[in-house]
Amino acid sequence: MENCLLRGHHLICLHFFSGEGYDAAFIDNLRKVIAAAEEGLVQVHKGADAICKNCPSLQFNSCMHNAQAEDDVLALDLLALRLLGLSYGQLVSWTDIGNVLPSIFKAWYESSCNGCGWKWACEKKTLYMELIAKTR
Secondary structure (H helix, E strand, O other): OOOEEEOHHHHHHHHHOOOOOOOHHHHHHHHHHHHHHHHOEEEEOOOOOOOHHHOOOEEOOEEOOOOOHHHHHHHHHHHHHHHHOOOOOOEEEHHHHHHHHHHHHHHHHHHHHOOOOOHHHHOOOHHHHHHHHHHO
16 A cells, blocks of 8 residues: 655644535545545655645645745644654654644644634534643
8 A cells, every 4th residue: 555645734634624625526535535544654745745736726836825825834844743753754654643643732723723724624523622622
């Protein structure tokens, strides 16, 4: 089985996928990527990954959601990798990432979630709400 390539912030954020996305094709891809991650190993990837490929904001292999989007996404990736203790190219199991989430969630939430346009979707996920409750 081929390793699933995921960028830093997706290693965290995909654990809170609640079935929302840009369109049906994007959501279907999310489900497939998560299933692949759960079945094998995830390889930490720098830049556009298996999720980004179906994103309408991806142009020329960069996030063009707004003028500073690419820089913002790269900063999120680096923060996620620092919190998870991972580096580019490293292989990790989806379960291992999930096991670390409770210990890093407060720092992630305080620095990343409040400004995120997808926060409303994560709030539909029980795990997300449970982890928020533990930060208080």
